[in-house]
Amino acid sequence: MARYRTLDPQLGRWWQIDPLTEKYVAWSGYNYGAGNPVRFIDPDGRTVKGFSIDKDGNVQVDNKKASKNAQTIYNAMSKTSMGTAAFKKWVSSETKFTLKLSAKTPDGQHGKILGFGSAKGDKDYYEKATVTISTERIGDRFDKVKSDEELINAVGTHEVLHGTDKEQIKKDKEIAAMRKANDTDVRYTWEQETKTLNTEYSAWKQYRQMHGGDATEFKNDYENPNAGAIDGAGQPKPAFYGVDPNGNSLSNPQEEE
Numbered sequence: 001m002a003r004y005r006t007l008d009p010q011l012g013r014w015w016q017i018d019p020l021t022e023k024y025v026a027w028s029g030y031n032y033g034a035g036n037p038v039r040f041i042d043p044d045g046r047t048v049k050g051f052s053i054d055k056d057g058n059v060q061v062d063n064k065k066a067s068k069n070a071q072t073i074y075n076a077m078s079k080t081s082m083g084t085a086a087f088k089k090w091v092s093s094e095t096k097f098t099l100k101l102s103a104k105t106p107d108g109q110h111g112k113i114l115g116f117g118s119a120k121g122d123k124d125y126y127e128k129a130t131v132t133i134s135t136e137r138i139g140d141r142f143d144k145v146k147s148d149e150e151l152i153n154a155v156g157t158h159e160v161l162h163g164t165d166k167e168q169i170k171k172d173k174e175i176a177a178m179r180k181a182n183d184t185d186v187r188y189t190w191e192q193e194t195k196t197l198n199t200e201y202s203a204w205k206q207y208r209q210m211h212g213g214d215a216t217e218f219k220n221d222y223e224n225p226n227a228g229a230i231d232g233a234g235q236p237k238p239a240f241y242g243v244d245p246n247g248n249s250l251s252n253p254q255e256e257e
Helices: 068-077 081-092 148-164 166-182 191-211 219-223
Strands: 051-053 059-061 096-102 111-116 128-134
Touching: 051 081, 059 068, 059 081, 068 081, 068 096, 068 148, 081 148, 081 191, 111 148, 111 166, 128 148, 148 166, 148 191, 166 191
Parallel strands: 096 128
Antiparallel strands: 051 059, 111 128
16 A cells, blocks of 8 residues: 555645655645645655755756746756746745746736735735746847847846745835726836846846856946936836945935935
């Protein structure tokens, strides 16, 4: 008889731990599907189908169970250490993520996250969320990418923070509330996107450094003070006030006065 944990449907509890729980040391021995049952199945407690984190902290992929979109995104993000670390946050998050790719960018954003609910009274993370990355060229800074892979690596690291960073999620929910109250498209300011944009910029530079290409080609989009500047897609450029040599956001000099 196979040894596997059994679920008591009345109590909603497992009667025994996973037989291979030592393979997934980051998770409880009673944890189904790495806490993400929408993306992973785990019928006998012996392995997690889809993506998982092994005992050495590496992402493992089950090509038969992971979606093609998710695999494409993972393959692109794993081309840099920043992208790999970011993708691991998706896999290990309590949020149930669905990853999608799109050839169209209807709202002028290469990355978009749609989050639903909060868990256990904690308003700073979602119960589930859908992340969509667009590879369409729309006349903005990402027209400078040499491949879809390069674009996904940069945009993916940005969107991971929108889905997993509690401070950023709090800001995102505030923006969403303002949009709903005013019935208008309230734009993010640089201060509300400081961390995500600096991460995106760093990941893009790292990709060029590792895989060839001029990492200064898009420097003007992130480092030049250009408050209020609009790019080719009609969106505000990211670096309103620039970054210092360590990649930290510079504040508005007028505000400091």
